[in-house]
Amino acid sequence: MHPILIQLRRLVYYLLGWIPLAGMLAYLLAEPGGLTWVEALSVAFPLCLLYAFVCLAAWYPCLATPLERSSVPRFLITHVAGAAVASALWLFAARTLGRTLAGFPRFAGLDVRLYQDLPLLFGTGVLLYLLAVGFHYVLLAVEASRQAEARLMQASLLARDAELRALKAQVNPHFLFNSLNSISALTASDPAKAREMCVLLGDFLRRTLGLGEKPAIPLEEEMSLIHAFLAVEKIRYGDRLHMEETIDREALSAEVPPLLLQPLVENAVVHGIANLVGGGWIRLSAGRHDGLLDLTIENQFDPEAPPRRRSGVGLANVRQRLEARYGNRASFSASATGDRFRVAVTLPTETLPVQDSARLEVKEKDS
Amino acid sequence: MSIPEGRKIRAVIVDDEDLARQVLREFISAHPEIEIVAECANGFEAVKAASELKPDLVFLDIQMPKLDGFEVLELIGPGPAVIFVTAYDTFAIRAFEVHAVDYLLKPIGAARFEAALERAKERLSGKLPSAPLPAMDLAAAARPPQQYLDRIPVREGASVSIIPVAKLDYAEAQDDYVALACQGKKHLKQQTISSLEAALDPSRFLRIHRSYIVNLERVARIEPYGKDSFVAVLNTGAQLPVSRAGHQRLRAFLDR
Numbered sequence: 001m002h003p004i005l006i007q008l009r010r011l012v013y014y015l016l017g018w019i020p021l022a023g024m025l026a027y028l029l030a031e032p033g034g035l036t037w038v039e040a041l042s043v044a045f046p047l048c049l050l051y052a053f054v055c056l057a058a059w060y061p062c063l064a065t066p067l068e069r070s071s072v073p074r075f076l077i078t079h080v081a082g083a084a085v086a087s088a089l090w091l092f093a094a095r096t097l098g099r100t101l102a103g104f105p106r107f108a109g110l111d112v113r114l115y116q117d118l119p120l121l122f123g124t125g126v127l128l129y130l131l132a133v134g135f136h137y138v139l140l141a142v143e144a145s146r147q148a149e150a151r152l153m154q155a156s157l158l159a160r161d162a163e164l165r166a167l168k169a170q171v172n173p174h175f176l177f178n179s180l181n182s183i184s185a186l187t188a189s190d191p192a193k194a195r196e197m198c199v200l201l202g203d204f205l206r207r208t209l210g211l212g213e214k215p216a217i218p219l220e221e222e223m224s225l226i227h228a229f230l231a232v233e234k235i236r237y238g239d240r241l242h243m244e245e246t247i248d249r250e251a252l253s254a255e256v257p258p259l260l261l262q263p264l265v266e267n268a269v270v271h272g273i274a275n276l277v278g279g280g281w282i283r284l285s286a287g288r289h290d291g292l293l294d295l296t297i298e299n300q301f302d303p304e305a306p307p308r309r310r311s312g313v314g315l316a317n318v319r320q321r322l323e324a325r326y327g328n329r330a331s332f333s334a335s336a337t338g339d340r341f342r343v344a345v346t347l348p349t350e351t352l353p354v355q356d357s358a359r360l361e362v363k364e365k366d367s
Numbered sequence: 368m369s370i371p372e373g374r375k376i377r378a379v380i381v382d383d384e385d386l387a388r389q390v391l392r393e394f395i396s397a398h399p400e401i402e403i404v405a406e407c408a409n410g411f412e413a414v415k416a417a418s419e420l421k422p423d424l425v426f427l428d429i430q431m432p433k434l435d436g437f438e439v440l441e442l443i444g445p446g447p448a449v450i451f452v453t454a455y456d457t458f459a460i461r462a463f464e465v466h467a468v469d470y471l472l473k474p475i476g477a478a479r480f481e482a483a484l485e486r487a488k489e490r491l492s493g494k495l496p497s498a499p500l501p502a503m504d505l506a507a508a509a510r511p512p513q514q515y516l517d518r519i520p521v522r523e524g525a526s527v528s529i530i531p532v533a534k535l536d537y538a539e540a541q542d543d544y545v546a547l548a549c550q551g552k553k554h555l556k557q558q559t560i561s562s563l564e565a566a567l568d569p570s571r572f573l574r575i576h577r578s579y580i581v582n583l584e585r586v587a588r589i590e591p592y593g594k595d596s597f598v599a600v601l602n603t604g605a606q607l608p609v610s611r612a613g614h615q616r617l618r619a620f621l622d623r
Contacts, residue, residue: 177454
């Protein structure tokens with residue numbers, strides 16, 4: 001389908017563009033052509049209206065002869081032939097119009113006078129057609145760049161999707177290995193506790209498996225996942241691990257991407273608590289205001305601890321996920337001051353899909 | 368090193384998690400010929416125990432508070448047989464480069480533990496060639512690959528200090544040792560100056576002499592000294608000799 005014919009608005013602009021051309025044609029017919037102004041205008045406007053549509057047909061030869069892939073002879077032959085055909089058509093229309101108008105007393109003899117102007121009309125027709133060819137090539141280029149942009153956008157969306165899938169739901173396997181080793185220790189010394197730890201570990205794993213599929217979960221659910229994680233770590237680290245939480249009630253219902261906070265808490269354990277001989281605290285706080293959810297995780301750490309591998313991977317991962325999902329509507333910062341490490345995340349609160357459907361039902365009842 | 372007939376093998380367990388130590392304790396308890404002389408929960412304790420108790424065998428975790436397992440090994444030297452115990456399989460190659468007897472992955476199985484213990488006994492009885500590295504090169508082998516040092520652990524007797532490389536003014540070769548000058552103090556470490564040079568970031572540290580490496584940030588100026596030689600004056604006031612080759616390198620760096 002021709003791009004100008006798709007939208008009425010485009011067609012109107014296109015036809016408006018022809019008004020000055022019609023004016024010019026009228027001038028040519030009146031001054032060198034020897035017609036009266038009334039005659040010239042009466043001939044030029046209908047002819048140009050018709051020719052505007054004829055010129056739209058240039059789209060198809062332009063489409064068939066793309067600039068970058070056609071040879072020069074082919075390009076010339078195609079468009080010169082197109083121009084000749086279009087212009088011949090135009091002449092035929094002009095003669096028909098001249099004869100018809102000549103039937104009216106006011107335009108008596110117009111067909112004869114117009115007949116002398118046919119070479120002029122033919123030249124103008126060729127020029128106008130070639131102008132239309134140029135215009136259509138510009139149109140094609142615009143269309144092509146728009147499509148390329150759309151493809152690029154789509155590709156980046158796909159890549160982002162794939163990345164998100166990869167980023168989501170990764171339980172650190174070393175957490176698993178260390179926990180299994182702890183369970184192995186407990187089987188001899190405290191079988192009941194070993195069983196308890198198996199259950200806690202199972203509970204944590206089951207939760208993470210289910211969450212990977214969901215786009216978002218209430219903070220409350222993420223917190224209970226963190227509690228399951230910490231229950232396991234508490235058995236490994238014992239008194240070394242202290243967790244403090246300050247969470248506003250209204251923050252609990254805010255939607256967050258699943259497994260967003262858990263890696264941050266795990267980071268705090270692995271890079272903070274695990275390096276402190278006497279242990280330390282992790283403080284988690286959450287608050288909601290102005291459509292935003294503020295989350296902070298602070299932990300003690302040993303600034304002189306041996307450098308660990310993988311350090312920063314968890315943080316980069318969370319940062320990327322936030323960026324991919326919220327763009328600049330979310331913020332992420334990580335900073336160390338003295339022996340404290342602090343990660344602050346702010347993200348827009350999303351409404352629960354459940355609430356949306358509830359609202360819909362209410363609306364339906366109202367109507 | 369081999370153990371006299373009838374003497375027990377003296378073992379130290381190093382792991383920051385009580386439960387992880389418990390597993391090893393349980394496995395070892397089936398072997399009356401092994402005596403646990405110490406249990407340590409961090410790197411400093413491990414170095415202290417190793418230098419005071421001179422154990423035959425060390426079960427060594429890698430990721431711990433204060434010092435990691437490789438730093439501990441670097442400081443206690445090649446004396447005891449070391450079995451690394453960790454949940455991470457990524458350190459295995461480095462572990463064998465520092466001539467660890469074995470590398471146990473958590474969770475530890477009994478059969479795998481027995482095999483490791485068997486290897487340790489062979490090493491201790493001298494049947495298994497230990498080919499221990501000289502202590503001086505252990506530091507180089509223990510360094511993470513493709514990565515420059517950002518801290519240098521130093522042992523003085525049973526205590527350990529950590530020198531962040533940013534605080535290191537210069538290093539001076541003294542026989543089998545290097546003296547590390549840091550905030551007015553000198554720390555001796557058993558290492559060759561060449562292996563230290565290889566471990567330091569070449570954009571921050573430069574070998575200016577057969578016996579000296581300098582922290583480039585500390586260099587205040589270079590002065591001629593005698594006919595053909597120079598001294599580098601540091602902003603701490605220290606003066607270091609600069610060889611002709613060292614002078615060229617230093618100039619090339621300063622002109623950049």
